[in-house]
Amino acid sequence: MATSATHTMTKSELKDLYSFALDLGRKAGKILMDGVDMRCGDSAGRVESKQEEKMNAVDIVTQTDLDVEAFVKAEIMKKYPSHAFIGEETYSSGSSKEYLITSAPTWCVDPLDGTVNYTHLFPMFCVSIAFILNGEATVGVIYQPILDVTYSALSGHGAWQDDGHAWKKRRALPLINNPAPSLSAQAPKGCLFSCEWGKDRRDVEGGNMWKKVNSFVNMAAEIGGRGGKGGMVHGVRCLGSATLDLAYVASGAFDIWWEGGCWEWDVAAGFCILKEAGGLITTANPPPDPMKDPIQEVRLGSRLYLAIRPAGDSEKETGRQAQERVIREVWRRVEGLDYTRPGA
């Protein structure tokens, strides 16, 4: 399946695939909600299923995660038998985490992003489905089942909240888009900064936890603090889902997202939605000269990300110029993180 040849699909085929992915996201979300109901019971607190008696919360979450991935994979393979499939669950259980995305038509799926949130029933979990063509995330669908909200995009067709939903208002992304607000000249001051603590909690100088903490404090501290690095962001937000962080950057809710350690399935759908909405994404790790080195589009699979929300032009600069300015202002405040790929 994996070849370096260019694969083509017609506009009509892609639109059909996009509708299929939207529908699939909602169906997969329904399975996640069945898992919620199995644990919550009905309005009187009665658990409806006998299964609960035999399974604890972790069992239910693990089983639901596997069930959703198996369902999504089967549906995709039925409709697109020639396409490649990378799912978080099947991939994780393999021995290698080598870069796997080729130019072949590939589905990249996280059946449950925000597993910790799902276990705790904090609503910030989702299904994430991406379709990648010639190495580019071409379709992205993120569905939050407990909130019944969809973020989605098809390259060239725009990014949307609740596209195709039966009764909810379809909104273009970013949500404020006529035009999108410009980015403040004082940024990161006034920005909402989204980040995650992650799983690497080693208490060692130079470890990822301390690199993150030092970076968070630089972004948050008063202007003039931290030896001139204080960024005085408007707020710091941690949701525990890289996928939803990206969706909220695409919607314009978050101005800046900075994170390391993600895998392809964490970000592929969000990538497509963010780019289609007009956001910019590059590497989390500052280059040698953060203020002058070129800003490069990051490769899906780099594990290190810095995303800036869609921005309108101002009198002084284009939206793109403003995004680049903010990237440099973040780079000069953050430390490089250590997340590599096996074999990289």
Add this chain to the structure above:
Amino acid sequence: MATSATHTMTKSELKDLYSFALDLGRKAGKILMDGVDMRCGDSAGRVESKQEEKMNAVDIVTQTDLDVEAFVKAEIMKKYPSHAFIGEETYSSGSSKEYLITSAPTWCVDPLDGTVNYTHLFPMFCVSIAFILNGEATVGVIYQPILDVTYSALSGHGAWQDDGHAWKKRRALPLINNPAPSLSAQAPKGCLFSCEWGKDRRDVEGGNMWKKVNSFVNMAAEIGGRGGKGGMVHGVRCLGSATLDLAYVASGAFDIWWEGGCWEWDVAAGFCILKEAGGLITTANPPPDPMKDPIQEVRLGSRLYLAIRPAGDSEKETGRQAQERVIREVWRRVEGLDYTRPGA
């Protein structure tokens, strides 16, 4: 109005007041959503109102905030003309922030909690309405309009998600309640820890920002790290809304919430909901002996809070014993914050 006499209301009067508050929360939320629509425009991004041309985002947010408070106050004064009213907007514009809640029947309202989130259109904002009788938060209503989710409680009547909603499933809080899960013997390991960076960003040793950061790192670091204080929480969450933090502790989504600097209107509704759901709330600041000093119920207005989710009994301890154990495990990892009341 403010007297030290005991005020009584019948069960039926309180049930009527609770229904009124639920309805009022949803109506107030509708005004907040009008403010969202005014900024987002329709599905094609067209802004429907001429008002947008004259007002920037901050103007709209400020005006909406004031409009919602005026609406809520007018509705309450119409139905309950003898009751006292404390609203975030009217209160903030006064010169004093003295402790104002007496034994009189008092409504304590934050028309828009999570203002920064609302400005950015991040969905974690809400209307918060509490009714306080004899100094006790007796009714609490938290409504998230963009998600159309209500958290509410009436003392003695239980805590609920989407109570009184026309078409959504009503769920008891905590969401898993038959019984509520116990708290892990290794807590805070395995817990979701909710906290906020707040507005005090002074980069000085002993300032609130550094007290918070040191505490966050203790909670997050690996077991054995930080000189034995490493708590290895499952995840750190920052939403930017004290009110919703409390709602998520009541629902069981967050195990621990630790924060300083809140005012009464930030927490009054959440207080009622959390207590009715079976959560425990005490002061954020550790006493001289965190492991042995008594755990006291915190006064509404203390500005310093530590909340633990509802917990079921295990074979080894009652839910209450487990909550107290977790409070002590948090206390021994956090630093005392400096938030006092004017005149205190």
